[in-house]
Amino acid sequence: xxxxxxLFEIIRTTRSMRRLKPDAVPTALIRQILExxxxxxxxxxxxxxxxxxxxxxxxxxxVAAFYRRGWDEKVAPGYRAGAPAPGMERExxxxxxxxxxxxxxxxxxxPVWIVPCLEGGAPTRTSGASIYPAVQNMLxxxxxxxxxxxxxxxxxxxxxxxxxxxxxxxNAWSYAILPIGWPQGRFGPVRRTALExxxxxxxxxxxxxxx
Ligand SMILES: Cc1cc2nc3c(=O)[nH]c(=O)nc-3n(C[C@H](O)[C@H](O)[C@H](O)COP(=O)(O)O)c2cc1C
Numbered sequence: 001x002x003x004x005x006x007l008f009e010i011i012r013t014t015r016s017m018r019r020l021k022p023d024a025v026p027t028a029l030i031r032q033i034l035e036x037x038x039x040x041x042x043x044x045x046x047x048x049x050x051x052x053x054x055x056x057x058x059x060x061x062x063v064a065a066f067y068r069r070g071w072d073e074k075v076a077p078g079y080r081a082g083a084p085a086p087g088m089e090r091e092x093x094x095x096x097x098x099x100x101x102x103x104x105x106x107x108x109x110x111p112v113w114i115v116p117c118l119e120g121g122a123p124t125r126t127s128g129a130s131i132y133p134a135v136q137n138m139l140x141x142x143x144x145x146x147x148x149x150x151x152x153x154x155x156x157x158x159x160x161x162x163x164x165x166x167x168x169x170x171n172a173w174s175y176a177i178l179p180i181g182w183p184q185g186r187f188g189p190v191r192r193t194a195l196e197x198x199x200x201x202x203x204x205x206x207x208x209x210x211x
Pocket of ligand 1: 014015016099100151152153190191
């Protein structure tokens, strides 16, 4: 288990870990991850977040079937027909898709999921801003503990069925499913577009330079 590298090293190596071992994750670690989540900011500090920790195989099976259907019928064909992610050769992108497909077909095998939800209000861009900081905190915390996780959202394709399986009340919305477990592979650096290509200075299109 890798424990506590520095913060920037954790940030640089928190990538999607989609191939997970089925081995149980101690509840104390899940609590640590959840606590990191609740350290995040939320609008007005209202903390409308609710975190569903799913370990029941029957619930996971039910939800995973809809996730898989969303992947097989909608998401995978779209990605396969489209261009690779920016800066990624086709072969690397195909490997990413293979990993995503593996997860889509094994979601139920991840020993634990955290489903971050918001209670009350409608799902909008601003409401999302009150839950995704918690999600990222939890991904970083999982990584710091040596646990693999992935931010997934494609369950919303069959949202009604998934909500029913999770027992969500009318006024609660799920924003992600984070499958968590001990990773089969090793953590490595994330691959991203260079700063020069995504950062502007003062006005859109102007280069950002040293002052
Ligand atoms: C909003 C959002 C939704 C995502 N949904 C899914 C998903 O449903 N399934 C999945 O396997 N990965 C999902 N991902 C993970 C991304 O594919 C992944 O973060 C991206 O390819 C970069 O790879 P990395 O995390 O390994 O660096 C999602 C990520 C984000 C930010």
